[in-house]
Amino acid sequence: MGVCTRLRDLDQVATELGSSEPVAVIYCNNCVRACGSGGEDHMERITAGLRERGVRIEEEFLVTNPCCRGFLEDHAQASAVKAVLIVACSPVAYAFQTLHPATRTVVALETIGLFINSKAKGRLKLAMTFPGYEDLAGKEFKMGDATTMYDDEQIVARSSAEVSS
Amino acid sequence: MIIAMRQMTYESLRDGLDRQSRIIVLSCNNCARVYGLGGRVGLRSLADKLEADGFHVIRRELVGFGCALDLVAKRGKDPATKEWFDQADVILPLACEHGQEAIQMAFPDKRVPALSKTVGIGWWRPDTVRVTHCVSGVDLQIDDPQGLPLEDVGRKLGLEVGPF
Numbered sequence: 001m002g003v004c005t006r007l008r009d010l011d012q013v014a015t016e017l018g019s020s021e022p023v024a025v026i027y028c029n030n031c032v033r034a035c036g037s038g039g040e041d042h043m044e045r046i047t048a049g050l051r052e053r054g055v056r057i058e059e060e061f062l063v064t065n066p067c068c069r070g071f072l073e074d075h076a077q078a079s080a081v082k083a084v085l086i087v088a089c090s091p092v093a094y095a096f097q098t099l100h101p102a103t104r105t106v107v108a109l110e111t112i113g114l115f116i117n118s119k120a121k122g123r124l125k126l127a128m129t130f131p132g133y134e135d136l137a138g139k140e141f142k143m144g145d146a147t148t149m150y151d152d153e154q155i156v157a158r159s160s161a162e163v164s165s
Numbered sequence: 166m167i168i169a170m171r172q173m174t175y176e177s178l179r180d181g182l183d184r185q186s187r188i189i190v191l192s193c194n195n196c197a198r199v200y201g202l203g204g205r206v207g208l209r210s211l212a213d214k215l216e217a218d219g220f221h222v223i224r225r226e227l228v229g230f231g232c233a234l235d236l237v238a239k240r241g242k243d244p245a246t247k248e249w250f251d252q253a254d255v256i257l258p259l260a261c262e263h264g265q266e267a268i269q270m271a272f273p274d275k276r277v278p279a280l281s282k283t284v285g286i287g288w289w290r291p292d293t294v295r296v297t298h299c300v301s302g303v304d305l306q307i308d309d310p311q312g313l314p315l316e317d318v319g320r321k322l323g324l325e326v327g328p329f
Contacts, residue, residue: 002167002196002232002263003286067166068199069290091166091297094310095288114167114283114300116263118234127263128283128300137301 003031003089004126005109006146007038007046013085014053016106021082024059025050026096028066028088034117034124035146037109038087046087046108057085066092072099112136117143166289167196167232168296169261169281170315171325175214178257178280178329182220186276187252189224190215191240191268192259193231200294200315202281203231203259207328211259214329224249231264238271250275259328282324287312 017023025047032038038046040062047057058081063071066088072095083104086093090111097105113129113136124141141147182188190212198204205227212225226246228236241250250256255276258265262283269277285299295312299305305321307313319326 002261067286067288069288073290089286091286091288091295091312094297094312095295097310111286111298114261114263114286116232116234116267120235127266130285130298131301134301 002114004112004115004124004141004146005032005035005037005089006112007042007087008108008110010046010049010053013106013108014050014055017050017055017083017085019054019056021104022056022058023050023083023085024061024081025057025085025087026066026072026092027060027062028092029062030065030067032088032109034115034143035141036144037146042087050085055085063088067095069095069099072096112146115141119143166199166286167261167263167283168200168285168287168294168315168318169197169202169283170200170319170322171202171327171329172280172282174325175211175329178278179215179218179220181278182215182255184219184221186254187221187223188215188255188257189226189249189253190222190257190259191226191228191231191237193229193261193264194227195230195232197231197260197264199289201327203328207259210328211257223252231258231260232267234267234270237264237267241271282322284318284322284324 027038027043029039066072085106085108087108093105093107112133113126115124116127117124122143126136126139129137192203192208194204208225212222215222240246256268258268265279284303285296287296294315296318297312315326
């Protein structure tokens with residue numbers, strides 16, 4: 001409950017993963033559910049979308065709370081593949097890299113900020129942002145779909161280069 | 166997980182409270198439990214100190230997610246807790262800034278002091294909590310996947326670690 005993420009463009013993610021190596025996918029099932037950027041309900045869609053783009057997905061793991069590194073430590077088989085896709089916020093990718101430094105790690109989500117939520121109202125409010133997303137601070141989103149702002153206006157996606165500059 | 170840290174010492178908090186106030190200590194039991202400010206341990210630590218110093222702590226309340234407005238607001242409506250929240254003058258939030266905001270939104274007529282500052286997000290395991298990404302406005306660059314331990318972040322930003 002708290003970290004706001006958004007699914008990156010699957011074409012770009014697939015390009016970064018390539019089609020020559022077997023890939024394992026680690027799905028978070030925590031904050032991402034509220035944002036609609038991952039979790040159990042979106043596993044099939046994301047995996048299928050990447051396979052359509054030629055990515056060789058061999059394993060999928062749904063992890064309740066992967067920012068607790070202990071949950072990642074339970075997935076030692078992830079080190080048997082050359083590349084891993086993390087469908088979670090950026091710290092999870094960092095935690096994974098500390099466990100498997102030789103495994104190529106790609107992150108499927110953009111980590112935008114921190115949200116406060118009202119389930120009754122079905123709304124998320126982006127209360128804080130990370131660098132590069134400051135203009136989105138205070139925006140509200142539909143629960144389960146962080147790509148939609150309060151007035152159904154779409155968030156303008158940034159390229160990785162723009163965000164890091 | 167979200168990581169926040171204390172903005173003040175216990176003594177600073179104590180000196181800013183009125184001994185006549187009816188106080189509720191309300192803690193998040195999710196992230197705040199992990200970074201040490203809240204949870205059962207943090208809740209007990211602060212409430213015990215306040216009572217020992219003669220303050221009128223009328224209730225100790227634990228909420229699963231401090232940032233979930235519905236859960237917080239429910240405390241003011243549920244017959245089991247409403248009476249205490251009606252009586253309170255001050256609610257001390259052991260949560261991140263989102264939790265503080267949720268509590269103030271749910272109880273706009275109560276004084277809700279800002280006790281913590283949200284620094285960013287990170288990962289954890291039972292023996293350590295690491296900050297890997299800071300929110301905008303926090304002047305700390307972290308490039309190492311290992312992140313920075315809370316103690317180092319606290320030292321660099323002038324914030325306190327752990328429970329009151």
